[in-house]
Amino acid sequence: MNVQEQTGNHPDASENPRLRDENLPPADEDGEVRAPVDRRKPRGKRGPLALLAAITAVAAAGTAATGAFSDDADPASTATAKTATTTTPVERTTLTGTETVDGSLGFGEAEKVRDASGGGSGSSGSKSAGSGAGVITWLPDDGDVLERGDTVYSVDEKKTPLLYGSTPLYRELTVGSEGNDVEMLERNLDALGYSGITVDEEFTSGTAAAVQEWQGDLNRSATGVVASGEAVVASGSRRVTEVTASTGGAGGEELLTWSGTERVVTVDLDTQYEDLVENGTRAQIELPDGKTVDAEVTDVGTPTSPGSQGSGESGGGGESDEGNDEATLPVELKIEDQKKLGRYQAAGVDVILQAEAKKDVLAVPVNALLAESGGGYSVETEKADGTSEYLPVKLGMFANGKVEVSGKGIKEGLEVVVPE
Numbered sequence: 001m002n003v004q005e006q007t008g009n010h011p012d013a014s015e016n017p018r019l020r021d022e023n024l025p026p027a028d029e030d031g032e033v034r035a036p037v038d039r040r041k042p043r044g045k046r047g048p049l050a051l052l053a054a055i056t057a058v059a060a061a062g063t064a065a066t067g068a069f070s071d072d073a074d075p076a077s078t079a080t081a082k083t084a085t086t087t088t089p090v091e092r093t094t095l096t097g098t099e100t101v102d103g104s105l106g107f108g109e110a111e112k113v114r115d116a117s118g119g120g121s122g123s124s125g126s127k128s129a130g131s132g133a134g135v136i137t138w139l140p141d142d143g144d145v146l147e148r149g150d151t152v153y154s155v156d157e158k159k160t161p162l163l164y165g166s167t168p169l170y171r172e173l174t175v176g177s178e179g180n181d182v183e184m185l186e187r188n189l190d191a192l193g194y195s196g197i198t199v200d201e202e203f204t205s206g207t208a209a210a211v212q213e214w215q216g217d218l219n220r221s222a223t224g225v226v227a228s229g230e231a232v233v234a235s236g237s238r239r240v241t242e243v244t245a246s247t248g249g250a251g252g253e254e255l256l257t258w259s260g261t262e263r264v265v266t267v268d269l270d271t272q273y274e275d276l277v278e279n280g281t282r283a284q285i286e287l288p289d290g291k292t293v294d295a296e297v298t299d300v301g302t303p304t305s306p307g308s309q310g311s312g313e314s315g316g317g318g319e320s321d322e323g324n325d326e327a328t329l330p331v332e333l334k335i336e337d338q339k340k341l342g343r344y345q346a347a348g349v350d351v352i353l354q355a356e357a358k359k360d361v362l363a364v365p366v367n368a369l370l371a372e373s374g375g376g377y378s379v380e381t382e383k384a385d386g387t388s389e390y391l392p393v394k395l396g397m398f399a400n401g402k403v404e405v406s407g408k409g410i411k412e413g414l415e416v417v418v419p420e
Helices: 047-066 075-079 182-193 205-217 270-277
Strands: 085-089 091-106 111-114 137-139 151-155 156-162 230-235 236-245 253-258 264-270 282-286 292-300 330-335 347-365 378-382 387-398 402-406 417-420
Touching: 085 264, 091 282, 091 387, 091 402, 111 282, 151 330, 156 182, 182 205, 264 270, 264 347, 264 402, 270 347, 282 330, 347 417
Parallel strands: 156 230
Antiparallel strands: 085 417, 091 264, 091 347, 111 253, 137 151, 151 156, 236 253, 264 330, 282 292, 282 347, 292 330, 347 402, 378 387, 378 417, 387 402
16 A cells, blocks of 8 residues: 655655655555455454554655665655645544455355155155166256256156255155145145145145146156155255266166255355354455455354365365365355356355444545654644644554544544545
8 A cells, every 4th residue: 555654854745755656556446545455365363453564564665765764865856756645534434344255156065966756855865776766767967957846857757846945755745644844845836836725734635636636747646645755855946066877877876966046155264253254244245357246144154173175065166175274164155136246157256254343433544644754653734824734643443445543633524635
């Protein structure tokens, strides 16, 4: 960031030009100078201390390069370093600090789907292939999106569809059955257009009639009795990430992996930052092109042990750490406006988390600071007669190109000099 310097005697502006380092980052479109973004996963101390160290280093470098405090300095040569300035008021505001961590954009963790048509529990069934398991006669393609009622796979030409819910078909359902799984089945049949159903927890003769019609459409025996594993249950539409079986193979085996259809961001968060996230925490995602989108934390997992793989398979996006030497916390964030992600399907992104906030503080742009020759900082103000006055300031929190300041004479509305 650009930092101004001055001598300890506070000469007027013509004798005390502002010194600039041409290699520092330029001001953004709002005229603020921001610290360079560190793309690595943050380690150790947090942003404000590092930013303060950067200011100190820049001040020292500028002094050494120009000889501003040397007896041999050439006033004419230093005068050429003067930059155009304007003023801005000291404002009373809330400063919000942030932590930027690495994330991966993709479709979330991939789940395995097994053939459970002969028993098991759908997407998590564990039935092994064996005699009487049938032959796989149809599978979707990689990248296919499956919605409610769509066929997930077929064994012996019998279709196994996708239903939406959280309770798998783990038992046989018939007239007289009651429970959450009955309600899930009836809700899906009703959504698919089958009539004569009252959506509740009771399997009635009306339910059985609708089931018979549904079974006929699936090329199954129209018994009116639903066997366990007769459909695959998932929370919503799914995207096939990889088909791992082939038609002609034996049923009862792992068939494919799938994930959600909406893009999400996953983070293996250093546990030193776990206090920054919980379900509902707001965050910003910076995409590879520099654009940002809003996000919300939807899942915080269990910390991994040092040296473990991390949060597991992902549906695509970024690189995963192998052999982490620090414990990490798997975190998933939902992107509310998917259109703002553009064409990105899988990419490494920056996740910007709110670290801390200080309310009702006095703040100035960081580039209003002047480095004192004897250490410390001040800001420049203009007196009524046009001369400059330099007020020492104590620095507080840094955030978004601004810094908290306090000191004698520092008050809200005071105009301080900044470069244009």
